[in-house]
Amino acid sequence: MALPLGHAVAGWSLCLLVANPKRIEWRAAALVGLLTVVADFDLLASFLLPFPAGRYWHHTVTHTFAFGLLTWVVAGGVFWLARGKASWREAGLVALLVASHTVVDYFTVDESEPRGVPLFWPLNTEFYIAAHPWFLNIQRQDLWHLLSWHNVRAVVGELLVTGPMLALSFAWWRFYPPCRRRQPGWPWKPRHGSRS
Numbered sequence: 768m769a770l771p772l773g774h775a776v777a778g779w780s781l782c783l784l785v786a787n788p789k790r791i792e793w794r795a796a797a798l799v800g801l802l803t804v805v806a807d808f809d810l811l812a813s814f815l816l817p818f819p820a821g822r823y824w825h826h827t828v829t830h831t832f833a834f835g836l837l838t839w840v841v842a843g844g845v846f847w848l849a850r851g852k853a854s855w856r857e858a859g860l861v862a863l864l865v866a867s868h869t870v871v872d873y874f875t876v877d878e879s880e881p882r883g884v885p886l887f888w889p890l891n892t893e894f895y896i897a898a899h900p901w902f903l904n905i906q907r908q909d910l911w912h913l914l915s916w917h918n919v920r921a922v923v924g925e926l927l928v929t930g931p932m933l934a935l936s937f938a939w940w941r942f943y944p945p946c947r948r949r950q951p952g953w954p955w956k957p958r959h960g961s962r963s
């Protein structure tokens with residue numbers, strides 16, 4: 768798995784390109800970061816369920832495109848409950864951010880079997896991983912592994928890949944004609960009097 772920071776930076780880049788927000792807000796950025804790591808909540812099973820059952824939950828149903836689709840429906844429902852109408856475009860952005868996690872994990876080194884992520888479950892149970900992963904895996908067996916040189920290289924590597932990605936999407940957002948920016952552009956703020 769990649770670090771939450773790598774997932775968050777990829778999510779911010781995606782948001783600047785797709786959501787095209789009127790302005791950048793730190794609370795919105797924090798929520799975007801959170802959405803990009805929702806899939807890793809399956810790690811909780813590792814702590815809550817006895818070994819080895821919990822271990823086998825990680826990199827399963829939450830790391831699929833089907834889970835992204837599910838969050839689209841759930842987010843649409845939440846927007847509908849909150850505003851009295853579903854905003855499928857904004858719900859789609861939520862789903863895109865959640866699914867971006869699976870794509871980043873696809874490009875991450877994985878040393879535990881089965882390697883990779885089951886992208887197309889339930890259509891098939893195959894696990895997929897990039898032939899040449901961009902990100903190193905994070906070793907987290909214990910504190911010594913967490914503080915290892917390997918993990919330092921993983922963090923630096925993630926920033927070297929996602930940093931330029933964020934810089935490019937920020938530049939695109941910065942020079943995109945402001946009059947064409949969407950208000951609010953982020954997926955959770957209520958739209959007062961604006962059409963979706």
Ligand SMILES: [Zn+2]
Pocket residue numbers: 768769806807830868872
């Ligand atoms: Zn993951």
